[in-house]
Amino acid sequence: GAVVSQHPSRVICKSGTSVKIECRSLDFQATTMFWYRQFPKQSLMLMATSNEGSKATYEQGVEKDKFLINHASLTLSTLTVTSAHPEDSSFYICSGIPRANYGYTFGSGTRLTVV
């Protein structure tokens, strides 16, 4: 089955620092990947759509300068949380589409804690 590898699984960082999260599609090419955020006991909220070779598109209310997305190849998308604050602490999950009209495959998620 389609696999999306996400790294790191957990990270703790200090306020004001930046954190990079990587998402790799291991056995399919991902022209598009999606980044979600999930706060405790809440659902997944779509943050942005990552497009290979072009700029990401962000959902309303998501700061593009704070959540930098790079999708330089067909198998790698990265999300960088810049100048992290405690309120950015959340579970970040990426996803890719293995084939058309198929459910998205999710990475294992990254638990970010900003102290």
Place this chain on the structure above:
Amino acid sequence: QKEVEQNSGPLSVPEGAIASLNCTYSDRGSQSFFWYRQYSGKSPELIMFIYSNGDKEDGRFTAQLNKASQYVSLLIRDSQPSDSATYLCAVNRSNTGKLIFGQGTTLQVKP
């Protein structure tokens, strides 16, 4: 109005019973619908997807879709304690390819 709505639960059923999970959506242009299961602290895993009106069965799971009523459901037969999780309904927002999730229904299957 939320794009995708689910009752947050918890829904509690005894082992062996049928669990029924419901979801409504607002975008009439949506064409594909998904059910994911999420265990605490883990990322979602796909259970089923459905595109056409009617029922779709896969093992103990049956997805039902009624586009006229903008309603999707998931039935779990012979529920097991291992089915205890949060079930997320997701809808592919029309013409965007973006998957939008409901808030999820927590299912508890009691032995």
